[in-house]
Amino acid sequence: MSPSAALPRKPSGDERAKRRLALIGGSLGNLVEWYDWFVYATFAIYFADSFFPGENPTTQLMNTAGIFAVGFLMRPVGGWVLGRAADRHGRKSALTLTVAMMSVAALLISVAPTYGQAGYVGALVLLLARLLQGMSIGGEYAASATYLTEASARGRRGLGSSMQYVSMTCGQLLGLGILITLQQTLSAPQLSSWGWRIPFVLGALFAVVVFWLRRRLEETEAFTEQSAGRGRDDTRGTLKALWQHRRQAGLVMALTLGGTVAYYTYTTYLTKYLIGSAGMAKTTATLVSFTSLTVFAVLQPFAGALSDRIGRRPLLITFAVGCTVGTYPIMTALRSASSYWSALGLSLLALVIVTGYTSINAAVKAELFPTRVRALGVALPYGIANALFGGTAEYVALWFKDAGHETMFFWYVSGCALISLVTYVLMPDTRDAALSRAEADAAPEAGSLPPVTAAG
Numbered sequence: 001m002s003p004s005a006a007l008p009r010k011p012s013g014d015e016r017a018k019r020r021l022a023l024i025g026g027s028l029g030n031l032v033e034w035y036d037w038f039v040y041a042t043f044a045i046y047f048a049d050s051f052f053p054g055e056n057p058t059t060q061l062m063n064t065a066g067i068f069a070v071g072f073l074m075r076p077v078g079g080w081v082l083g084r085a086a087d088r089h090g091r092k093s094a095l096t097l098t099v100a101m102m103s104v105a106a107l108l109i110s111v112a113p114t115y116g117q118a119g120y121v122g123a124l125v126l127l128l129a130r131l132l133q134g135m136s137i138g139g140e141y142a143a144s145a146t147y148l149t150e151a152s153a154r155g156r157r158g159l160g161s162s163m164q165y166v167s168m169t170c171g172q173l174l175g176l177g178i179l180i181t182l183q184q185t186l187s188a189p190q191l192s193s194w195g196w197r198i199p200f201v202l203g204a205l206f207a208v209v210v211f212w213l214r215r216r217l218e219e220t221e222a223f224t225e226q227s228a229g230r231g232r233d234d235t236r237g238t239l240k241a242l243w244q245h246r247r248q249a250g251l252v253m254a255l256t257l258g259g260t261v262a263y264y265t266y267t268t269y270l271t272k273y274l275i276g277s278a279g280m281a282k283t284t285a286t287l288v289s290f291t292s293l294t295v296f297a298v299l300q301p302f303a304g305a306l307s308d309r310i311g312r313r314p315l316l317i318t319f320a321v322g323c324t325v326g327t328y329p330i331m332t333a334l335r336s337a338s339s340y341w342s343a344l345g346l347s348l349l350a351l352v353i354v355t356g357y358t359s360i361n362a363a364v365k366a367e368l369f370p371t372r373v374r375a376l377g378v379a380l381p382y383g384i385a386n387a388l389f390g391g392t393a394e395y396v397a398l399w400f401k402d403a404g405h406e407t408m409f410f411w412y413v414s415g416c417a418l419i420s421l422v423t424y425v426l427m428p429d430t431r432d433a434a435l436s437r438a439e440a441d442a443a444p445e446a447g448s449l450p451p452v453t454a455a456g
Contacts, residue, residue, distance in 0.1 A: 082139020
């Protein structure tokens with residue numbers, strides 16, 4: 001083979017334009033999905049007492065956090081149903097379906113009656129909407145991770161997949177930005193009475209726009225190749241096919257464990273922690289979260305691009321070491337933070353550490369599986385890990401706080417990160433995996449992983 005034959009074919013201008021459109025379309029949809037998912041936790045401090053009566057604010061937040069956690073129980077179900085759909089019918093169709101489900105769920109929350117209006121009927125509506133959101137986001141994570149990874153050029157998959165957490169974080173920022181705006185324009189009683197419904201109405205409207213956008217996306221080359229290459233394959237996206245890759249599924253669960261607990265600790269729980277434990281004003285705590293998440297979003301592409309140069313494992317190992325040894329001192333210092341700047345500095349330190357996981361985890365998971373089971377392989381084990389650990393992180397933190405042993409939660413986060421650290425050290429680096437036969441033929445590399453194609 002001549003040296004030129006081993007070089008990857010330079011993509012045409014039209015191909016580059018299609019890739020940009022795919023990344024933009026997939027990311028914007030992901031942004032709205034995660035905005036709807038996170039805005040529940042963002043506004044819980046204002047609507048908790050509308051659905052759960054009582055005098056103890058921590059108990060009220062535990063009830064709303066419990067419903068937040070219950071939503072995670074549907075993520076494995078959504079991952080299975082919608083991951084199967086993505087592997088059998090295409091990434092585009094699954095992405096369209098997830099955003100339609102999220103729109104309905106946001107609308108339900110926006111019209112839920114309060115306890116004073118209908119007793120616990122409102123809490124039941126919250127629960128049903130949260131279950132629907134959980135199913136939607138369980139499929140969204142896998143479909144978007146797969147779509148963004150497959151739509152990226154082979155040498156830029158870390159950068160491309162990092163857009164998932166950029167858009168996820170921008171969804172949170174959008175929710176926080178709306179909260180800050182409402183805090184400045186409405187009084188606290190107005191926010192608690194009816195103002196908290198506004199972001200859910202907006203979320204439903206945003207989702208309708210994204211539904212239209214996603215219908216215009218093109219399918220990925222890897223899925224098109226898989227669909228056309230072997231005729232009908234009845235095992236695509238099935239549990240039987242996933243069982244053939246059970247080791248990779250186990251890796252996804254183990255590498256997700258520490259990352260998901262750390263991510264939800266320093267994002268959704270951080271505002272409540274600063275208010276309830278550090279005694280910070282709601283407006284100041286919200287501003288700390290908003291600023292730190294903005295920097296966090298900016299960091300993702302840089303870390304993703306770095307992984308394309310040095311590999312995925314160095315970033316994952318750096319995250320796990322930092323989280324294992326740094327959680328206790330960071331959380332302890334945050335509890336004593338007395339100003340915006342001290343809280344911001346500590347929050348940024350924590351999120352810089354977490355970036356080692358968030359920026360590349362989508363690519364790592366997608367690179368472990370062949371095309372015919374890639375979406376399901378990412379979705380189901382990730383959904384299970386999130387249901388058990390990510391979704392319960394906030395509830396566990398509040399439970400330890402209510403029991404008078406808040407610092408035990410810090411050790412819990414460190415322990416989860418330690419388990420993931422062992423996984424990162426032992427697993428192979430996936431950077432050089434070819435996700436399609438076309439990629440393998442276009443750029444065969446000595447020493448790289450074999451093609452992760454339909455044949456596995």
